[in-house]
Amino acid sequence: MNFMLKDENAIYYECGYSCDNALYLRLGKEAFFITDSRYTIDAQEHVRGAQVVIERDLYTKAAQILKKAKVKKVIFDPKEWSVAGFEVLISKTKVHFKPEPDFSHKKRIIKRDEELQIIAKAAKLGAKAFKAFAKEIGKEGFGKDEFALTYMAKGALSGYGKYDISFDPIVAINGNAAKPHATPTKKRLKEGDLLLVDAGLKYKRYCSDRTRTVFAEKGFVFKSKQTFGKKKIQKAYDTVLKAHDNAIAKARSGMKAKEVDALTRDLIEKAGFGKYYVHSTGHGVGLDIHEMPYIASKSETVIEDSMVFTIEPGIYIPGEFGIRIEDMVAMVDGRAKVL
Amino acid sequence: MNFMLKDENAIYYECGYSCDNALYLRLGKEAFFITDSRYTIDAQEHVRGAQVVIERDLYTKAAQILKKAKVKKVIFDPKEWSVAGFEVLISKTKVHFKPEPDFSHKKRIIKRDEELQIIAKAAKLGAKAFKAFAKEIGKEGFGKDEFALTYMAKGALSGYGKYDISFDPIVAINGNAAKPHATPTKKRLKEGDLLLVDAGLKYKRYCSDRTRTVFAEKGFVFKSKQTFGKKKIQKAYDTVLKAHDNAIAKARSGMKAKEVDALTRDLIEKAGFGKYYVHSTGHGVGLDIHEMPYIASKSETVIEDSMVFTIEPGIYIPGEFGIRIEDMVAMVDGRAKVL
Numbered sequence: 001m002n003f004m005l006k007d008e009n010a011i012y013y014e015c016g017y018s019c020d021n022a023l024y025l026r027l028g029k030e031a032f033f034i035t036d037s038r039y040t041i042d043a044q045e046h047v048r049g050a051q052v053v054i055e056r057d058l059y060t061k062a063a064q065i066l067k068k069a070k071v072k073k074v075i076f077d078p079k080e081w082s083v084a085g086f087e088v089l090i091s092k093t094k095v096h097f098k099p100e101p102d103f104s105h106k107k108r109i110i111k112r113d114e115e116l117q118i119i120a121k122a123a124k125l126g127a128k129a130f131k132a133f134a135k136e137i138g139k140e141g142f143g144k145d146e147f148a149l150t151y152m153a154k155g156a157l158s159g160y161g162k163y164d165i166s167f168d169p170i171v172a173i174n175g176n177a178a179k180p181h182a183t184p185t186k187k188r189l190k191e192g193d194l195l196l197v198d199a200g201l202k203y204k205r206y207c208s209d210r211t212r213t214v215f216a217e218k219g220f221v222f223k224s225k226q227t228f229g230k231k232k233i234q235k236a237y238d239t240v241l242k243a244h245d246n247a248i249a250k251a252r253s254g255m256k257a258k259e260v261d262a263l264t265r266d267l268i269e270k271a272g273f274g275k276y277y278v279h280s281t282g283h284g285v286g287l288d289i290h291e292m293p294y295i296a297s298k299s300e301t302v303i304e305d306s307m308v309f310t311i312e313p314g315i316y317i318p319g320e321f322g323i324r325i326e327d328m329v330a331m332v333d334g335r336a337k338v339l
Numbered sequence: 340m341n342f343m344l345k346d347e348n349a350i351y352y353e354c355g356y357s358c359d360n361a362l363y364l365r366l367g368k369e370a371f372f373i374t375d376s377r378y379t380i381d382a383q384e385h386v387r388g389a390q391v392v393i394e395r396d397l398y399t400k401a402a403q404i405l406k407k408a409k410v411k412k413v414i415f416d417p418k419e420w421s422v423a424g425f426e427v428l429i430s431k432t433k434v435h436f437k438p439e440p441d442f443s444h445k446k447r448i449i450k451r452d453e454e455l456q457i458i459a460k461a462a463k464l465g466a467k468a469f470k471a472f473a474k475e476i477g478k479e480g481f482g483k484d485e486f487a488l489t490y491m492a493k494g495a496l497s498g499y500g501k502y503d504i505s506f507d508p509i510v511a512i513n514g515n516a517a518k519p520h521a522t523p524t525k526k527r528l529k530e531g532d533l534l535l536v537d538a539g540l541k542y543k544r545y546c547s548d549r550t551r552t553v554f555a556e557k558g559f560v561f562k563s564k565q566t567f568g569k570k571k572i573q574k575a576y577d578t579v580l581k582a583h584d585n586a587i588a589k590a591r592s593g594m595k596a597k598e599v600d601a602l603t604r605d606l607i608e609k610a611g612f613g614k615y616y617v618h619s620t621g622h623g624v625g626l627d628i629h630e631m632p633y634i635a636s637k638s639e640t641v642i643e644d645s646m647v648f649t650i651e652p653g654i655y656i657p658g659e660f661g662i663r664i665e666d667m668v669a670m671v672d673g674r675a676k677v678l
Contacts, residue, residue, distance in 0.1 A: 038519070082417065082420065087438075161523075
């Protein structure tokens with residue numbers, strides 16, 4: 001099989017190294033990692049199973065290699081390639097480029113044992129970071145705004161510089177938590193607020209992802225049992241937690257992703273919050289923070305052992321509050337194991 | 340003129356708002372900002388001079404609008420568009436899409452007064468962050484490794500959470516500074532080391548960019564006069580500083596960018612360091628950290644008033660040390676004014 005990759009994580013998956021300007025060609029048994037001279041030393045040291053080629057214009061070089069190899073058909077993912085780069089290949093070769101959306105993501109949906117170990121470690125470090133963050137908030141977080149709290153979260157997640165983070169953490173108070181993709185505001189945290197934190201870090205390039213919603217009071221921790229002052233919030237919280245626990249307890253290899261989605265959705269709908277559950281149950285996690293499988297109400301994907309994904313039901317009441325509880329699970333021996 | 344944009348900053352420039360999933364169409368006097376429902380509220384509040392359209396599939400919606408408007412020709416930048424997205428437009432319309440590389444960057448090369456003010460403020464905040472970072476290093480930076488120092492730099496640059504940063508800061512000691520795009524190592528800072536810091540922040544989405552190289556001792560500041568223990572380093576440093584100052588003093592509107600480049604390059608070559616000056620003199624700065632004009636040895640671009648770019652000559656001796664001094668300038672009344 002011949003294929004070509006442009007996405008940084010897709011390339012890393014094939015050869016154990018990547019950078020922000022690289023192109024990967026697999027032509028039968030041969031493979032080529034093309035990058036520019038800034039990355040010569042690192043590429044030569046880390047790329048496995050591919051020839052390192054240094055060239056300023058990656059696309060023209062790729063066209064040369066394709067012509068020389070006389071290949072007829074090459075698979076590519078049209079989401080990964082810019083019109084400009086692809087145009088160079090089209091104009092300089094007579095290869096039949098076969099579009100295959102999500103080509104690399106499909107390859108990566110079942111995790112190898114080594115990947116499962118790395119992801120489990122990432123998840124552990126992520127959980128540890130939440131503990132550290134709670135402690136810091138208890139010490140000096142009350143009175144600070146969401147910008148400052150987000151900055152604080154980044155510190156804890158990164159191990160104060162040791163790790164990259166998987167995405168800009170969401171740290172949202174009360175009404176702002178009602179936006180699933182909340183960005184920071186100048187709202188300040190006070191005791192008795194609802195606080196939602198959605199955050200992750202990267203360990204050996206693999207992502208962690210975790211969300212907790214808490215009743216913020218001095219000395220709080222990010223545990224799943226939470227007691228809120230208001231009944232409506234408590235009911236929503238307990239519903240989300242039940243939906244979350246239900247999906248983790250009952251997800252099985254062999255189910256369709258939409259059946260797993262129903263394990264959270266049905267409970268939330270029955271509790272009367274259906275229209276406030278505005279997203280899917282979860283998504284795969286690996287080198288990318290969002291990858292396959294997608295645990296969505298229309299997904300026919302069959303869940304299998306060694307898939308890794310999130311379970312993250314939520315209820316969002318505009319202007320009032322938002323609740324989400326998220327864990328990563330790996331499918332092991334037919335069941336969901338929380339990482 | 341009709342054009343379409345996909346790049347986040349290109350879109351922001353047209354309508355004062357953008358997000359990570361948007362598509363912008365300008366069709367004669369009409370304009371459309373298409374995004375998904377996550378951004379409805381923000382888009383409706385902030386988009387200027389364009390109709391906000393909410394739709395899950397941006398490309399199909401754009402095709403519908405193009406068909407309805409019966410336009411014949413639309414300009415686009417092929418670097419901005421994925422093959423997958425562009426394919427939707429090609430297959431669903433009969434429009435002639437005219438590729439124009441760097442379409443938005445070309446529009447943005449001359450800064451408006453309002454932009455100049457914002458960029459000047461970004462540069463000032465950037466300089467202030469360098470001061471704060473030097474102070475922090477003096478207090479607790481010696482003995483820390485480049486990962487921890489980079490984390491510290493991010494703190495100072497972001498105003499501890501108030502600002503985004505323009506790019507991952509480079510904080511490199513001695514030999515590691517010889518890589519123009521150095522990434523952190525476990526090398527620890529000790530007194531008497533050479534320390535290179537290249538960093539910037541964003542103010543109202545516009546970037547700052549600044550580099551200083553210093554002899555690190557207790558109480559150091561990021562000033563341009565520096566005294567190093569070793570003669571070779573001192574000679575290289577003084578050469579870079581002279582080249583930097585020469586370009587700022589002699590750059591004029593009306594010159595070609597390659598002539599400005601020569602103002603740093605000739606001096607460094609004459610001092611015998613030519614082969615260690617491995618990059619261009621500078622690059623434009625604005626919404627993107629790298630934009631037009633490029634101050635490079637082959638660039639025929641004519642420098643004009645209200646352009647903003649960096650002057651950042653460097654000397655890199657592999658395995659030994661690297662030196663770079665970088666400031667942002669705006670062309671004002673024919674001359675380069677340091678921001």
